Amino acid sequence: MTRLPLVLMRLLTPAAFVAILVTAQPAAEWERVPLAASAASGLAFGALDLRWPRAAGVLLSLAALFGAVVAVADPSLTGPSLVCLSLLVLSSLAAITPAEIITVAVAVGVAATAGGYLAGQPGGLVAGNALAVSVVVLLGLNRRQYRVQARHARDLLDQTRLTQEAVARGATLEERARLAREVHDIQAHSLSALSLHLQAAARLVAELPSPDEKLAACVRKAGQLAQEGLIETRRAVHALRGDPMALPELFGSLPDNASIQVTGEPRELPADVTLLLYRTVQEGLSNARKHAAGAPVSVELSYLDDAVTMTVVNRTGSGSGLPGAGYGLTGLRERAELVGGEVTAGPDGAGWRLSARIPA
Structure with a gap:
């Protein structure tokens, strides 16, 4: 059942x-009282139906009862019309149980039938009114049942969709865990072996009778890069597995020219969000080393009510040499889009600002 028929019914x-x-x-002036009371109850139903459906059902019941009084007093179509209209709408309300609808219909039907006989109305007219009430109630109950089934079907579709999404999330997490194992088995082991060999090479270079300082520096630098690569690989594995990572621990190795400021109340963040914020700092520091070597860099981590922001600002002392939109920024933006966030970068006075905002 679409929303349009419901809106039309209320209007x-x-x-x-x-x-x-x-x-x-009306044949008599006093009949205007139950007639007006029935119409007023029907009008009030339109105002209460959306917010208080059961109160609206009570108003429709009163409208039907007052209509039955009019039908007993006046054999015209006015009273039966009020009764049929009230019961038709009442029996189609999903908030009212079928037992309650039938109870109201029986009470109204008995009152109209008994009153009609006592008022001396023709038997055919009384029977016709009773039949009309029965048909109207059956039609309303049928419409109500259709609405209930349609609602159950929508609920079932929603539940099915949620189940499918949960299965898809489970499959994604399982695939991420598999990738994490593959990364760990390949990259981490290879980098560990490389680091050990480079350490051994550094010792051999140091033991040479006339060690070459440049060669020794290159070996040490290669060993340092291997160690850093191993740490980064482990962080990527943690992110793939969804393991929580603490931001303060990730920022413990900032260079001397970088300062970090944390505002707001720190809280635990998903692993992919934590890694994205860390990559933002890495990209900002990398840009600073390339385009403003030695210039001060400020890092600000802000915990907001509905998001977390990471901002890296470096001062170049001039407007030249500012970084452009390289692959690092493109990768950050792609990562941010995956978690519903955004990354912005651009000039900031004589320096450069890189900022990431992630809903979390």
Whole structure:
């Protein structure tokens, strides 16, 4: 059931009550009281249906009862019209149980039938009114059942979609864990072996009768890079496995010309978010070394209510030599998009600003 028929019902029901009230021609003045009360209950239903459906159901029940009074007093179509309209809308409300609907319909039908006989109305008219009430209630219950089934179908589709998403997430996590094992088995082991060999090479170079300082420096630098690569590989493995990583530990090796400031209340972040923030600092420091060697660099980590931001600012002392949009920034933006964040970079006075904002 689409939303359009429900909206039309809420708009047309009060209009129908108004139309019946305007076209009614009561035989006696006192009949205007139950007639107005029935129409007023129907109009109030339109205002309460969305927020208080059960209260709206009570109003429709009152509208049907007042309509039954009008039907007993006046054999015209005004009273039966009010009764049928009220019961049709009432029986289609999902918030009212079928037992309650049937109880109201039986009470209204018995009141109209007994009152009609006592008022001396023709038997055919009384029976016709009772039949009309029965048909209207059955139609309303059928419509209600359709709405309930449609709602259950939507709930089932939503549950199925959530289940499929959970299965997909599970498959993704399993694949990430497999990749983490592969990275660890290949890269980490290779880098560990490389680091050991470079350490051995450094010792051999130092034991030479006339060691070459440049060669020794190159070997030491290669060993340092191997160690850093091993650390980065382990961090990537942690991120793939979803293991939590602490930002303060990642920022423990900042260069002397870099200062870090943390604002807000620190909290645990997902591994991929933590790694992205760390990569942002790495990219900012790399740009600073290339384009503003030795210039001060400020790093600010801000924990906001709905996000975490990482900003790296370096001062070049001039407007030249600022970094452009290289592959490092492109990679950061792609990483940020995967977690729903954004990365911005651009001139900041005489320096350069790199900022990442991640919802977390």
